[in-house]
Amino acid sequence: MIKTLASTATALAVALTGAQAFAAGVTKELKHPEWAWEGPLGSYDQKQLQRGFQVYREVCANCHSLQLIAFRHLGEKGGPFYLESCPAELGLPEGTNCSDPVANPIIKSLAAEYTVTDGPDEYGDMFERPATPADYIPGPYANKEMATFANGGAYPPDQSLLVKARPNGANYMYSLLTGYPSEPLNTINEPDGGYYNPYYPGDTVGLMKEEYIHDGHIDKKKVKEAEDAKYVSKEGYIYGGAFKMAQPLYDEMVIYEDGTPMTMDQYAKDVTAFLMWAAEPKLDERKGMGKFVMAYLFIFAGVTYASYRQIWANAKY
């Protein structure tokens, strides 16, 4: 039966990956860096989550909200600023439990750097106050319409679940962030307010420059000759599409204090890790428990199988 189940699972996996091959347009095959959380034993790298939060805060947060994350979440177990015990140098009063996100001094001071609107007070007025760990991270815009208007008519999606809301999300995010061409492509025109990316699931047929179109068809041979091979599919189409987000990350734009290389590539990895955490904050807890559950069930199965053999040995014919 194990075999049957295994083959069922394989068949499912095949069906699912097969299904993804039908996605519209042609996008470049995603890059796949090594992620700390991958595999059954993987878990988040806390330092990386901290750097990722920094990149989010200094770059992404200018346009993207993170509505599902409260400051206290950042201090929960598995989160970027979780503390097992209070750092001695802070001299906090005895009995302070820093593993409690609401008492975590990093979270408290981080929250205090933000201002939130509260109220109404007893006079019926709304008022501003420094955020507390219980508050949700305020977004850059008051509402969706304002966000859309400020970004050329495209709403910058909330990032809380983004990694889980895209197929192969972490690799997609990383590939997209690092995939912008350094110079404009020869064969396509970027639309007004749009930016080309080979990993974006869009369409490039409408963007082709006129000289590459013959009788309503793309001159694939000419495209292949004129364009950097990394943007051209085997069939002669330009990968990806254009969308409203300009390249957000550049080398040295965020200052890392811990000596980690300040490259675009590193920023992209770190912020992807942070967004993965934001989408799946209980991953460490889940995999940790999973190991015990599997081991327990495995031993239980062994014992039960032994009992089965023992009991059935008595069956007479």
Place this chain on the structure above:
Amino acid sequence: MSHQSTYNPSTGVEKWIDERMPIVRLGYDSFVDFPTPKNLNYWYTFGGILAVVLMVQIVTGVILAMHYTAHVDYAFQSVEHIMRDVNYGWLMRYAHANGASMFFIAVYLHIARGLYYGSYKAPREILWMIGVVIFLLMMGTAFMGYVLPWGQMSFWGATVITSLASAVPIIGDPIKTLLWGGFSVDNPTLNRFFALHYLMPFLIAGAVILHIWALHVPGNNNPSGIEVKDVKKDALPFHPYYTVKDGFAIIVFLLLFAAFVFFMPNSLGHPDNYIPADPLATPAHIVPEWYFLPFYAMLRAIDFPVLFIDAKLGGVIVMLGSILIWLVLPWLDRSQVRSMRYRPIAKWFFWVMVAAFCFLGWLGAAPAEGWYVLASKICTLYYFAYFLVVLPVLSVRETPLPLPTSISEAVLQDKGKKKAESEPATQPAGGPIPAPAE
């Protein structure tokens, strides 16, 4: 099989209860001293597995309902609240979502087992038909459950599937409006789906009790398809022989279940369902959950009108008919031989039907264009031909292999075959999996 009760209340309390409501006797006769054919293989463990999965779904579901908000503005957020702030909420939700998939894996294997060993034939027709009803209830429950998180696939899946009702002539549109509780998929739809999603598992549980009742009258079918003739020689008490065997299978199944819940909880879901429902943005591909794909492919295979039936209604008829046809299967397959083991021709048609069904599952995820549609049509045609033509014709045309005279003999025959294959190694009692238990 129904048998003389052997329960003997040994304590005063048991006697007192037995005279008033013999519930302990019922349990004892049904699950302890129930005579069960001694040759049931692992394909017969899925009934027990399904009972466990149903319990898991009900328990996790009730807990989720304590934290869920059935409102279009809050449903998506309440699910994320469960994932992030409720203690072990992520475990409950992932177990519930993957539990649905596990439920369908097990039920498909359970149905295939019934089809292969002829478990639908007399005297088990009612048992089989209750099973079909349970499957239909399961599909409804799963569909409505998938709508509750109110993600993009929830919303658009609900829109597509409920719109199928409008294919019915004259009363189609009123039915659709009734399903929606308005003129589009909206808050009333979500509310009634939640109410029904909570109700239907209990209907399933009730139907399962009837299913077990109908099983315990004729007793289990078995891989040889021969009835128990001599309880002493052909059968074993359910406990401990089958409690331990089912128990082992259940634990192995839970290993698979846990592997999904703890290590790949989103692999069977669709990423779009992590985007909140937006009635103004249609996803590029609206795909149902994997377990509906074969039926979805049959629905889409009908892209042509037949007489006064347009393509849409035709698709709906074919999709529903593909399951409802099981209700009359006991009267389509008239062969006296139950088990495909002794049906050399039907066996091959059976496996081709299984392959066609799986292929339809794959086609259901493919876009409805080009050769995919043609392949869907061929597979759908074969699927129906298997039930409507192949089985009825083979009922009279096929010459079955000689049947063993009893279950006991069938087991000994198998044992002899195994022994001949594995000489000179001696087989320990019990035999290797997946040999029939000996």
